[in-house]
Amino acid sequence: MGSILLILAYAAVAAFLAAVVWRGVKIARLPIHLRWELYPVAHEKGRASYGGSYLEEPNWWTKPRQSSLFGELKVMIPEILLLEGVREHNKSHWLRTFPFHFGLYLLGGLVVLLLLGSAATAMGVTISGDARLLGRALYHLTYIVGHAGLGLGLIGAIALLVRRVSDLDYREYTKKADYFNLVFFVVTLAVALVAHATADPTFSGLRAFFVQLVTFDVAASSGTAVPSALFAAEIVLGCVLLAYIPLTHMSHFFTKYFMYHDVRWSDEPSFKGGKIEQKVTEAMKYPVSWSAPHIRGDGKKNWVDVATSGVEEN
Amino acid sequence: MEKTKKRVKIEDISKKSKKLTELRKEDFKPLPAPFDTPESTPDFKPLSEKAEETYECSLDDTLAVSIPKPATKEEEDKLVAKFLSGLQKLFTKENNWTFLQPLLLSMEHCATCHTCSDACHIYEASGNNPVYRPAYRSEVFRRLYKKYVKHKGNGGMLQAWRDGEIDLNWTTVARLAELAYRCNLCRRCAQTCPIGVDNGLIAHEIRKIFSQEMGIAPKELHENGSVLQLKVGSTTGMNAIVVKDNLEFIDEDVSEKTGLTIETPWDKAGADILLVHNAGEILSWPMNPGAFAVIFESAGLSWTMSSELAGYDSVNYGVWYDDAQFARVAIQHAQVAKNLGVKKIVLGECGHAHKALTVIADRVLTGDLNIPRESAFVTLEDIVMSGRIKVDPTRNDFPVTLHDPCNVVRLMGIVEPQRRVIRKIAPRFREMTPHGVDNYCCGGGSGFAIMSGHNFGDWRAQIGGRKKIEQILNAFKDELDPSIQKYVCAPCSNCKGQLRDLFNYYDLWEKHSILYDGLVELIVNCMEDVEPGFIEWEMH
Numbered sequence: 001m002g003s004i005l006l007i008l009a010y011a012a013v014a015a016f017l018a019a020v021v022w023r024g025v026k027i028a029r030l031p032i033h034l035r036w037e038l039y040p041v042a043h044e045k046g047r048a049s050y051g052g053s054y055l056e057e058p059n060w061w062t063k064p065r066q067s068s069l070f071g072e073l074k075v076m077i078p079e080i081l082l083l084e085g086v087r088e089h090n091k092s093h094w095l096r097t098f099p100f101h102f103g104l105y106l107l108g109g110l111v112v113l114l115l116l117g118s119a120a121t122a123m124g125v126t127i128s129g130d131a132r133l134l135g136r137a138l139y140h141l142t143y144i145v146g147h148a149g150l151g152l153g154l155i156g157a158i159a160l161l162v163r164r165v166s167d168l169d170y171r172e173y174t175k176k177a178d179y180f181n182l183v184f185f186v187v188t189l190a191v192a193l194v195a196h197a198t199a200d201p202t203f204s205g206l207r208a209f210f211v212q213l214v215t216f217d218v219a220a221s222s223g224t225a226v227p228s229a230l231f232a233a234e235i236v237l238g239c240v241l242l243a244y245i246p247l248t249h250m251s252h253f254f255t256k257y258f259m260y261h262d263v264r265w266s267d268e269p270s271f272k273g274g275k276i277e278q279k280v281t282e283a284m285k286y287p288v289s290w291s292a293p294h295i296r297g298d299g300k301k302n303w304v305d306v307a308t309s310g311v312e313e314n
Numbered sequence: 315m316e317k318t319k320k321r322v323k324i325e326d327i328s329k330k331s332k333k334l335t336e337l338r339k340e341d342f343k344p345l346p347a348p349f350d351t352p353e354s355t356p357d358f359k360p361l362s363e364k365a366e367e368t369y370e371c372s373l374d375d376t377l378a379v380s381i382p383k384p385a386t387k388e389e390e391d392k393l394v395a396k397f398l399s400g401l402q403k404l405f406t407k408e409n410n411w412t413f414l415q416p417l418l419l420s421m422e423h424c425a426t427c428h429t430c431s432d433a434c435h436i437y438e439a440s441g442n443n444p445v446y447r448p449a450y451r452s453e454v455f456r457r458l459y460k461k462y463v464k465h466k467g468n469g470g471m472l473q474a475w476r477d478g479e480i481d482l483n484w485t486t487v488a489r490l491a492e493l494a495y496r497c498n499l500c501r502r503c504a505q506t507c508p509i510g511v512d513n514g515l516i517a518h519e520i521r522k523i524f525s526q527e528m529g530i531a532p533k534e535l536h537e538n539g540s541v542l543q544l545k546v547g548s549t550t551g552m553n554a555i556v557v558k559d560n561l562e563f564i565d566e567d568v569s570e571k572t573g574l575t576i577e578t579p580w581d582k583a584g585a586d587i588l589l590v591h592n593a594g595e596i597l598s599w600p601m602n603p604g605a606f607a608v609i610f611e612s613a614g615l616s617w618t619m620s621s622e623l624a625g626y627d628s629v630n631y632g633v634w635y636d637d638a639q640f641a642r643v644a645i646q647h648a649q650v651a652k653n654l655g656v657k658k659i660v661l662g663e664c665g666h667a668h669k670a671l672t673v674i675a676d677r678v679l680t681g682d683l684n685i686p687r688e689s690a691f692v693t694l695e696d697i698v699m700s701g702r703i704k705v706d707p708t709r710n711d712f713p714v715t716l717h718d719p720c721n722v723v724r725l726m727g728i729v730e731p732q733r734r735v736i737r738k739i740a741p742r743f744r745e746m747t748p749h750g751v752d753n754y755c756c757g758g759g760s761g762f763a764i765m766s767g768h769n770f771g772d773w774r775a776q777i778g779g780r781k782k783i784e785q786i787l788n789a790f791k792d793e794l795d796p797s798i799q800k801y802v803c804a805p806c807s808n809c810k811g812q813l814r815d816l817f818n819y820y821d822l823w824e825k826h827s828i829l830y831d832g833l834v835e836l837i838v839n840c841m842e843d844v845e846p847g848f849i850e851w852e853m854h
Contacts, residue, residue: 027415027418027419030407030414030415030418031407031411031414031415032411032677033411033412033413033414033415033416033677034412034413034674034676034677034678035673035674035676035677036413036416036512036515036674037673037725037727038501038504038505038512038724038725039723039724039725039726039727039729039751040727040751041727044727047727047730050729050730050750050751051723051724051727051729051750051751052727052728052729052730053726053727053728054727055672055673055688055689055692055726055727055728056692056727056728056729056730056731057692058688058692058693058695058696059658059686059688060686060688060692061686079508083508085429085506085507085508086427086429086508088506089429089432089433089506089508090427090428090429090432090506093427093428093429097427168321169428170426170428172321172323172324172444173324173426173428173449173453174426175475175476175477175478176475176476177475177476177477178426249422249423249424249425251422251423252423252425252509255419255422255423256423256509256510258415258419259416259419259423259509259510259511260510262415262416262419263415263416263419263510263512264504264510267727269676270676270677270679270680270684271684272680272681272682272684276677277680277681277684280677280678280680281680283411283412284678284680286407286408286409286411287408288408288409288638289403289408289409290400290403290409290526290527290638291396291399291527292525292526292527292528292529293529294529294536294541294636294638294639295526295638297409303411303641306638306641306642307638307641307642307645307678308642308645309642310544310545310642
């Protein structure tokens with residue numbers, strides 16, 4: 001049983017990474033698009049606070065662009081961690097979605113702590129409430145972060161589900177798969193919470209599983225007794241959920257990067273002979289097949305032909 | 315978030331009925347006093363019987379696109395097939411490299427959290443009409459894309475379970491055409507989306523299917539817009555001779571008014587600046603190009619206007635509905651500047667022209683056509699703040715507020731130059747709430763300002779521009795007395811067109827002495843070297 005869970009975990013991680021990379025590469029390989037930025041653009045040094053841009057400068061093309069990574073971080077960190085945009089513009093939804101998302105972040109933190117704990121265990125460090133500093137810190141942090149993550153995530157998922165069921169404005173836009181997704185979260189988090197509340201409150205059982213996971217000790221795991229059916233259910237559900245998330249619209253957890261950096265904040269100007277110009281020149285060679293009378297794309301003429309011809313010539 | 319009272323489901327768009335939604339004045343969001351009761355505002359004019367009979371108007375009680383009703387089922391089927399082929403082309407890199415990445419991102423990642431709804435002035439003004447929710451149009455389109463493009467219509471029950479129900483029929487297509495023109499493309503909703511989904515972009519892309527594949531677009535934008543501009547040089551219909559004649563008259567008027575001798579330079583090769591106005595200014599607000607000439611001449615700039623095709627009209631309606639028309643006009647603008655050998659193009663007071671040529675065309679204009687473009691607000695700030703013209707702010711001693719054109723502010727980040735000028739020259743300046751990149755559209759954005767067919771003018775005034783009226787009344791709330799003349803500085807031609815219609819509709823000049831005009835008029839009004847009284851305090 002232990003080895004099946006371990007193999008499932010490897011498969012889930014592989015599926016998760018493969019889906020993220022596949023989607024990410026697919027998006028990144030799309031052709032350059034026309035500029036479509038939206039202000040404030042967070043990296044505009046000295047101007048982002050009011051939404052200004054380098055276009056406010058006289059003869060802006062003669063001056064070096066001043067971009068600020070700190071400016072981006074100042075926006076991105078509260079946006080990612082606290083869901084600042086929802087808090088500012090949709091408070092009632094934030095009260096539901098923030099605990100859900102923050103709970104998931106804490107669970108991400110739990111995974112990190114379990115990995116650290118596994119590495120420490122492999123190096124002979126004892127992890128318990130009365131161990132030395134590192135072992136004690138990992139023990140308590142894992143306990144707090146794990147329970148808080150499961151609890152907040154569960155509360156948030158239930159709150160979101162209730163809203164989608166009871167609020168007509170939301171219900172009318174909710175697909176059956178959306179209900180399934182939320183129920184999936186509720187069940188997984190509830191099972192995990194109960195598993196840790198009853199059989200593995202200190203997460204030591206889960207850490208032991210992680211030790212096998214990071215040491216690739218499939219053989220040893222086959223002889224290991226599974227702590228409880230709930231624990232097995234937690235692992236199975238968690239693994240399936242992990243592999244499932246990037247296949248859905250919930251992949252926004254990483255595609256948001258493209259939405260901000262490639263669209264909303266993509267304000268890089270094109271200069272003669274520059275990289276952007278090269279990409280545009282390539283794109284302008286794509287054949288056009290739009291068939292309205294003023295275009296008459298035949299699949300042979302390209303964008304240059306269309307853009308440099310008059311309406312009457314078509 | 316205020317709840318929607320009427321119920322319209324996404325899949326209802328495909329179900330045949332007389333109207334998907336009805337517009338009733340009593341449902342609209344109340345305006346501030348004195349327009350705070352339904353009786354205090356004009357009635358929403360219904361569509362004529364003839365229009366109802368002739369055109370596809372089953373979306374709501376107005377018409378923007380005016381598609382004639384197909385005579386037969388076969389005609390309907392042909393149009394649906396055409397829409398479907400356009401839908402498929404929209405998601406290919408060959409036909410839509412221009413917006414494919416942002417579009418796909420917006421198609422795949424909406425969490426339907428409705429954060430966008432409260433940001434939309436149209437949804438709010440309509441009294442939260444569910445059909446005007448920014449996500450409504452997007453969700454319909456998303457379901458069509460997933461069913462008919464991503465899964466090629468073969469997704470079966472699993473696909474419907476995952477992506478939601480939708481049917482593609484003529485009712486859906488006809489309603490979607492109109493629905494794409496119930497959005498100002500101001501992208502305020504996109505600004506608030508926590509994920510980055512852009513409902514404005516989706517409306518823009520739907521318009522492109524209709525125009526680029528089906529040849530369907532509002533007459534004002536296509537036939538009388540970009541087509542006319544590429545043919546005669548301007549959407550106003552003015553050719554080079556007419557425009558030069560008009561400017562000659564304007565020069566005379568302005569010279570007489572200001573006491574200066576003003577002569578607009580034409581086709582001056584090698585000038586530093588090519589100034590391009592929205593040609594609508596020349597016909598409707600002639601003192602605007604006149605004021606530019608006064609300022610540029612007084613500041614001693616090397617500048618010119620062009621009488622080449624499209625060189626005297628900065629508009630580019632393609633940016634609202636058609637990539638091909640957009641690219642053609644943008645290239646023509648750049649070609650004119652290249653022919654003259656100017657150092658830069660300066661765009662006059664026209665918001666969409668700013669964005670079209672400076673930002674969007676940045677990835678169309680290559681090689682020698684990539685001539686630097688600058689906003690007139692920046693040029694004007696440089697002139698005013700450097701002291702190259704002398705100003706006497708006491709001449710502008712009246713309440714002034716500033717309308718932010720979305721295209722210049724939210725979509726280009728040009729926020730402060732115009733403000734620094736106004737703060738210097740208008741001692742009684744006050745901001746609207748909200749303002750800057752958080753501003754509200756005037757309601758004329760994305761071409762609406764020039765669209766008044768059937769009762770669409772009523773829709774613009776009652777719904778599209780309602781929020782702007784509210785903002786203006788609030789900005790002057792302590793000085794609404796008609797004895798106090800007030801000025802809304804709206805440095806954008808299309809915004810001015812919308813404000814002119816709004817002010818006439820609500821009688822703002824007659825009742826409250828609220829006038830609108832541009833930035834340059836305000837500057838010239840306080841220039842020390844100019845005779846006082848440049849601003850004409852009468853409705854125009």
